[in-house]
Amino acid sequence: MSTFVEHRERLRRVPLLSKLGDRDLDTVRACLRWKTLDPGQVLFREREAGDTMVLVTEGSLVVSVLHTDGTEVELAQAGVGQLLGEMACLDPSPRSATVMALEPTVVAELSRDALTAMRSAAPALASLFIGEVIRVVTQRLRELEAKVDQELQTPTEEPPPKAVPGSAASKGTSSATGPAPALAATPRAGFLGWIDRLRGAG
Amino acid sequence: MITLADLRALQPLREYTDAELEMLLGAATERALRPGQVVCRQGDLGRSCYLLVQGSLEVRRESGLGNQVVSTMRPGSLVGQIALVDRWPRGATVRALQDGVMLELTRDVFERLLAACSPLALRFQHQLAITGIRHYRDALRRLAAAPREAPNLDERPSRDSLVGVLSVVQASSTEWGLSVEELDAVEFVAQELPRGPKR
Numbered sequence: 583m584s585t586f587v588e589h590r591e592r593l594r595r596v597p598l599l600s601k602l603g604d605r606d607l608d609t610v611r612a613c614l615r616w617k618t619l620d621p622g623q624v625l626f627r628e629r630e631a632g633d634t635m636v637l638v639t640e641g642s643l644v645v646s647v648l649h650t651d652g653t654e655v656e657l658a659q660a661g662v663g664q665l666l667g668e669m670a671c672l673d674p675s676p677r678s679a680t681v682m683a684l685e686p687t688v689v690a691e692l693s694r695d696a697l698t699a700m701r702s703a704a705p706a707l708a709s710l711f712i713g714e715v716i717r718v719v720t721q722r723l724r725e726l727e728a729k730v731d732q733e734l735q736t737p738t739e740e741p742p743p744k745a746v747p748g749s750a751a752s753k754g755t756s757s758a759t760g761p762a763p764a765l766a767a768t769p770r771a772g773f774l775g776w777i778d779r780l781r782g783a784g
Numbered sequence: 785m786i787t788l789a790d791l792r793a794l795q796p797l798r799e800y801t802d803a804e805l806e807m808l809l810g811a812a813t814e815r816a817l818r819p820g821q822v823v824c825r826q827g828d829l830g831r832s833c834y835l836l837v838q839g840s841l842e843v844r845r846e847s848g849l850g851n852q853v854v855s856t857m858r859p860g861s862l863v864g865q866i867a868l869v870d871r872w873p874r875g876a877t878v879r880a881l882q883d884g885v886m887l888e889l890t891r892d893v894f895e896r897l898l899a900a901c902s903p904l905a906l907r908f909q910h911q912l913a914i915t916g917i918r919h920y921r922d923a924l925r926r927l928a929a930a931p932r933e934a935p936n937l938d939e940r941p942s943r944d945s946l947v948g949v950l951s952v953v954q955a956s957s958t959e960w961g962l963s964v965e966e967l968d969a970v971e972f973v974a975q976e977l978p979r980g981p982k983r
Contacts, residue, residue: 705902730849731848
């Protein structure tokens with residue numbers, strides 16, 4: 583099989599492009615550059631410049647960010663069909679995360695210039711890629727929000743009530759009989775929690 | 785009434801042609817904003833998204849990090865589009881901070897713009913993608929800055945933090961005519977105390 587057809591078939595395995603005919607696939611193929619990565623090889627490094635996004639066509643990669651305390655936080659793993667690097671490609675800015683291959687991996691790279699050219703030459707295909715970016719970024723935002731909720735939820739503290747002044751009766755103020763000790767099993771939330779701790783301290 | 789000139793003045797729309805802005809204006813409905821007005825509420829289902837034309841909006845999110853102001857939106861910003869993209873409930877509550885005006889795009893109009901590949905649709909899609917990317921970057925920054933450990937609730941608050949809290953509480957309870965017990969239902973967000981209580 584020629585590389586030409588091989589590349590077309592590789593692209594067809596990506597769900598985003600699976601419904602395209604040969605002509606559209608060839609148009610997309612002409613805009614892309616292929617990249618092969620060894621396990622442990624870094625595709626993007628956080629804070630470095632870059633204007634390409636990639637579609638993973640073989641293998642898998644890990645996405646991580648450096649926390650301010652110096653530890654590496656794994657955000658996600660990406661496999662065949664997934665889009666990576668789309669943020670710096672569309673909205674010029676340094677890479678927001680480090681992406682490293684976990685195994686032998688092949689990606690198809692689309693540069694900002696190639697996407698701009700695609701917008702005027704093949705708007706339907708450009709719309710396909712931009713639409714995918716919108717979906718991917720929305721999904722990642724939701725996942726990140728869920729991760730924040732999950733990791734930072736303090737087990738002993740209920741989320742603060744959404745009450746407004748006047749609806750105090752809905753909350754468990756009845757459990758608060760007199761000043762609670764500073765090391766109460768279930769510290770009270772909100773203002774009374776502060777008061778408890780003040781009393782415990784005094 | 786929102787005119788073409790109003791939209792022309794918005795920096796995020798600078799790449800739209802006049803004809804495209806006219807089309808956008810024709811497909812949208814004008815909505816006036818009053819200070820404190822809720823544009824959308826976290827947890828609700830999304831029926832529309834909005835383009836802020838005048839005024840400013842505050843975006844607040846209730847999460848594991850507490851009740852945080854996630855961002856403040858200026859004219860030209862798209863608001864509420866995320867719930868239209870993935871049909872999940874609203875991820876944040878948006879309130880007007882001052883008088884203003886915005887354009888409402890219903891789900892129907894939004895989905896037509898998302899599915900088309902006209903120059904207007906492509907420009908709108910590009911703007912949507914950039915907006916989503918910037919939201920995600922903000923969320924990443926908040927996560928990177930967040931404490932890795934949950935705060936220790938047994939730790940005694942510092943004298944300074946208590947003085948700040950108590951002076952605000954004193955002022956607010958007088959203003960609202962509230963007892964100490966009623967104040968338990970009021971949400972306190974530590975970072976905001978120096979600027980006074982939010983309602």
